[in-house]
Amino acid sequence: MGTLKIDRVTVRHKEKVSIKNVSFEAEKGEIIGFIGADGAGKSSLMHAIAGVIAFEGEVRFDQHAYRSPKEAEGVKSLISLMPQGIGLVLYDLLTVDEHLRFFADIRNVPQDEAYHTYKTRLLKMAGLEKFREFRAGNLSGGMMQKLSLICSLLHRPKLLILDEPTTGVDPMSRIELWEILDQIRREEGTIALVSTAYMEEAARMDRVLLFDEGEIIAQGSAKELIESVREMTYLRTPEAPEGTITTLERSYSLLPLSAEHAEPTLESLFFVNALRTNRAPPPVEITRRDSEENGNPVLMEAYSLTKMFGPFVANDRIDLQLKRGEIVGLLGANGAGKTTFIKMLLGLHSIDGGELKLFGRAIRNTDDRQALKASIGYVSQHFALYNDMTIRENLLYFAAMRQIPIDTALKRISRYASELGFSNYLDSVPTELPLGINQRFSLAAALLHEPAVLFLDEPTSGVDAIARSQFWELLSALKEKWGIAILITTHYMSEAEFCDRVVLLREGGKVADDTVANLYALHPDARTFEDIFREYYR
Amino acid sequence: MKIGVIKAYILKELTELVRSRFIIMVYLMPSMILFLFGYGIRMEVTHARTLILDNDQSPISHQLVSKFEHSKYFDVTLSSVSEDEALRRIKRGESDLIIIIPESFEKRLLHAQPTQIGVYVDAAFPSRGVTMENYVKGVVLDAASSVAPGLAKGIIQINQRSLFNQAMRDEDAIVPGLIGLVLLVAPAILAALLIVKEKERGTMFNFYASPVAKAEFLSAKMIPVFLLHSVNIFIVFLWAVYLFEVPFRGSFLLYWIASEFYIIISLSIGMLISIITRTQIVAVVLTVIITIIPGFLYSGIIMPISSMIGMSRVEAHIFPVMYYNHILYDVFLVGEGLASAKTQGYLAILALYGAGLLTLGSLLLRKELK
Numbered sequence: 055m056g057t058l059k060i061d062r063v064t065v066r067h068k069e070k071v072s073i074k075n076v077s078f079e080a081e082k083g084e085i086i087g088f089i090g091a092d093g094a095g096k097s098s099l100m101h102a103i104a105g106v107i108a109f110e111g112e113v114r115f116d117q118h119a120y121r122s123p124k125e126a127e128g129v130k131s132l133i134s135l136m137p138q139g140i141g142l143v144l145y146d147l148l149t150v151d152e153h154l155r156f157f158a159d160i161r162n163v164p165q166d167e168a169y170h171t172y173k174t175r176l177l178k179m180a181g182l183e184k185f186r187e188f189r190a191g192n193l194s195g196g197m198m199q200k201l202s203l204i205c206s207l208l209h210r211p212k213l214l215i216l217d218e219p220t221t222g223v224d225p226m227s228r229i230e231l232w233e234i235l236d237q238i239r240r241e242e243g244t245i246a247l248v249s250t251a252y253m254e255e256a257a258r259m260d261r262v263l264l265f266d267e268g269e270i271i272a273q274g275s276a277k278e279l280i281e282s283v284r285e286m287t288y289l290r291t292p293e294a295p296e297g298t299i300t301t302l303e304r305s306y307s308l309l310p311l312s313a314e315h316a317e318p319t320l321e322s323l324f325f326v327n328a329l330r331t332n333r334a335p336p337p338v339e340i341t342r343r344d345s346e347e348n349g350n351p352v353l354m355e356a357y358s359l360t361k362m363f364g365p366f367v368a369n370d371r372i373d374l375q376l377k378r379g380e381i382v383g384l385l386g387a388n389g390a391g392k393t394t395f396i397k398m399l400l401g402l403h404s405i406d407g408g409e410l411k412l413f414g415r416a417i418r419n420t421d422d423r424q425a426l427k428a429s430i431g432y433v434s435q436h437f438a439l440y441n442d443m444t445i446r447e448n449l450l451y452f453a454a455m456r457q458i459p460i461d462t463a464l465k466r467i468s469r470y471a472s473e474l475g476f477s478n479y480l481d482s483v484p485t486e487l488p489l490g491i492n493q494r495f496s497l498a499a500a501l502l503h504e505p506a507v508l509f510l511d512e513p514t515s516g517v518d519a520i521a522r523s524q525f526w527e528l529l530s531a532l533k534e535k536w537g538i539a540i541l542i543t544t545h546y547m548s549e550a551e552f553c554d555r556v557v558l559l560r561e562g563g564k565v566a567d568d569t570v571a572n573l574y575a576l577h578p579d580a581r582t583f584e585d586i587f588r589e590y591y592r
Numbered sequence: 593m594k595i596g597v598i599k600a601y602i603l604k605e606l607t608e609l610v611r612s613r614f615i616i617m618v619y620l621m622p623s624m625i626l627f628l629f630g631y632g633i634r635m636e637v638t639h640a641r642t643l644i645l646d647n648d649q650s651p652i653s654h655q656l657v658s659k660f661e662h663s664k665y666f667d668v669t670l671s672s673v674s675e676d677e678a679l680r681r682i683k684r685g686e687s688d689l690i691i692i693i694p695e696s697f698e699k700r701l702l703h704a705q706p707t708q709i710g711v712y713v714d715a716a717f718p719s720r721g722v723t724m725e726n727y728v729k730g731v732v733l734d735a736a737s738s739v740a741p742g743l744a745k746g747i748i749q750i751n752q753r754s755l756f757n758q759a760m761r762d763e764d765a766i767v768p769g770l771i772g773l774v775l776l777v778a779p780a781i782l783a784a785l786l787i788v789k790e791k792e793r794g795t796m797f798n799f800y801a802s803p804v805a806k807a808e809f810l811s812a813k814m815i816p817v818f819l820l821h822s823v824n825i826f827i828v829f830l831w832a833v834y835l836f837e838v839p840f841r842g843s844f845l846l847y848w849i850a851s852e853f854y855i856i857i858s859l860s861i862g863m864l865i866s867i868i869t870r871t872q873i874v875a876v877v878l879t880v881i882i883t884i885i886p887g888f889l890y891s892g893i894i895m896p897i898s899s900m901i902g903m904s905r906v907e908a909h910i911f912p913v914m915y916y917n918h919i920l921y922d923v924f925l926v927g928e929g930l931a932s933a934k935t936q937g938y939l940a941i942l943a944l945y946g947a948g949l950l951t952l953g954s955l956l957l958r959k960e961l962k
């Protein structure tokens with residue numbers, strides 16, 4: 055089995071060029087990481103290599119050369135593609151076992167002794183052997199992705215193309231996914247092309263390709279790439295001159311700064327590239343809000359909150375306090391009960407046990423819940439936007455729902471638009487915009503009624519590095535200027551470090567609730583927050 | 593063609609259909625359409641509320657009135673209100689029909705002088721009005737012939753005999769047409785959904801990215817629809833013959849074969865729709881529009897194709913409904929079967945139509961992202 059050679063491949067979507075003249079090569083057993091902002095063309099290139107989209111140029115794999123999906127038919131038995139989206143290729147109503155049988159059948163895999171041994175091994179590696187009779191629709195996101203991966207490995211492909219397999223997946227499942235991938239490529243000599251939004255993952259790959267606007271702008275091992283931006287990376291300097299990007303941790307500048315250099319990461323590549331192409335995002339500024347704050351420092355209190363779905367305990371006696379000017383990170387594996395908990399706090403789920411207090415007043419009846427909703431802002435996992443209305447119309451609609459007078463609403467919309475940086479997009483519809491912009495304007499929609507508490511459910515999932523860092527700056531500015539309390543869930547362990555306090559859920563129960571510094575003190579061996587997370591899930 | 597691949601896909605489709613309970617729709621919808629339309633459409637008028645003003649009060653006028661009273665088509669009320677009041681009742685929707693027998697009706701008849709009976713019909717629904725008017729004419733002529741046989745003989749003899757549908761039963765005329773509608777709509781919807789569902793969900797990638805051939809994929813999608821709906825051919829037949837008591841005079845084999853061809857046409861329409869649409873909801877709406885309207889218009893329920901002119905006639909010939917319905921009415925009501933050259937031709941057209949659409953669909957289906 056030979057090598058993969060991509061020769062001047064171009065992919066067009068109607069008039070738009072998604073990938074232009076890209077070439078690279080990969081050796082047997084190599085894992086190649088694709089990183090880049092969304093819309094940079096990573097998926098298009100993967101689709102072209104998998105032979106599922108028309109392209110120009112030539113792909114050569116093994117002995118086959120192909121220039122169109124039709125010519126690629128011959129190599130499809132050697133390739134596997136796992137497209138972007140959790141459980142995208144799974145059938146909700148089929149069980150795990152039925153999936154394996156289906157994928158083996160359509161790939162014409164003889165179901166002999168060797169196959170069954172291999173299948174059992176894959177199931178075991180994925181931790182799915184106990185769930186063989188479960189329907190895919192009832193699995194957690196992490197399990198769905200593991201199932202998709204083993205389904206795409208059944209025919210022992212020589213080229214594995216994985217498009218963001220870990221986006222929206224919890225850290226434990228991510229680790230398992232990587233273990234499977236690593237073993238398989240070692241044993242089978244499979245070439246794996248993997249795109250990812252997690253830079254910790256990219257750092258583990260043999261080679262990383264950085265995509266920007268349809269081109270590969272840098273490639274090499276993670277180490278080489280990181281070295282290339284060491285010169286431009288500094289410790290955070292708030293009073294930096296023009297032409298500097300400052301994030302919560304670091305500052306980047308092409309010109310030398312007087313500040314001390316910081317240790318760069320793969321994320322630094324994005325910022326340096328933004329500086330080079332003159333696309334540096336404007337600095338974040340938030341003005342104080344209209345409404346006055348009241349004195350009580352504790353905004354929301356939950357005592358022993360419990361939620362049952364039939365016999366299943368989704369949330370088991372969880373206590374939580376949200377104080378003014380505090381960002382609390384709610385972490386846990388897929389299915390640990392984070393979303394359920396937030397929905398209970400929101401009044402979207404009934405409370406099966408325990409008590410919820412807002413501003414020291416218990417929430418008991420429908421009127422209380424109404425009051426609760428009026429002082430909470432919520433951004434759901436899937437931004438609840440109307441795709442047929444422009445951003446401005448969306449925001450006006452949300453304002454009307456909150457019964458905000460029209461002149462106040464217009465004033466706030468224009469202020470948020472400029473402060474959150476989407477004023478250029480007010481008259482576009484959400485489907486035309488990158489995820490990062492939609493994320494910010496969903497935040498604006500949740501802030502229109504100037505809530506005291508803000509709930510964010512995986513707002514940064516799938517959003518690129520720069521947009522994420524900007525988002526966190528926004529949150530920290532909101533916290534300081536507005537004195538707002540923020541409860542946020544995320545699968546990026548690096549983001550946990552930006553939280554004032556972290557609450558860890560496991561199987562519906564709370565297993566940790568402390569500041570990041572205290573947690574590091576409790577676990578002296580941990581190098582990153584991911585290590586701490588793993589401690590609690592052992 | 594790898595049989596294993598097709599089998600795996602078919603097994604998957606059937607499992608999904610059963611678990612999503614969509615299978616209930618597959619068997620409920622055709623029967624529902626048959627019941628709703630079969631019982632819902634009524635061309636004949638019975639129990640028309642009839643107000644008779646008998647201003648003559650003579651033996652002959654009484655005889656005429658009793659003719660009306662003894663007909664199932666009329667519910668007669670005799671009254672002596674004024675004409676104006678009677679007309680007001682029609683306006684208020686209290687009567688459908690007013691018959692006014694003038695004074696000296698008998699006298700004029702016996703003197704062989706022309707006389708007139710006033711008939712007012714509520715024709716808000718024109719076809720219902722025309723039907724009632726014809727019934728009234730029939731009753732009057734009938735009464736006239738029995739009162740004065742010599743007078744009527746040879747001049748106003750009415751001898752209507754409807755061919756093929758002697759009893760003039762609505763069911764006989766409507767139910768076969770409905771079968772043509774049902775078997776066009778239901779398989780098309782299912783076929784469209786089976787492909788679009790995968791596009792909408794993303795599972796289409798399993799086809800795109802694997803060595804599964806287009807022919808295998810299409811067979812796997814079409815065979816379950818074909819088999820499931822073949823059962824419906826028998827179900828709707830049983831409803832027609834045993835519930836609606838439509839006579840069946842032709843060959844069952846002809847009915848069966850023509851229906852299978854027709855189902856192939858229908859599922860090919862569904863397949864074509866699923867090629868151009870991306871979401872299930874659009875696919876369903878489009879299928880319903882494309883199949884129900886011609887299925888109903890050109891079914892012969894509302895008007896026979898032979899009385900269509902111009903554009904509608906051309907359209908009728910473009911859609912497959914007309915050919916199938918011709919065969920349906922033949923096997924149910926006429927019974928000529930393949931002895932008729934027209935039926936032979938129409939059966940051949942159905943077969944060609946199905947083969948053509950199926951080929952078109954497989955040419956248009958692409959194994960790549962747009």
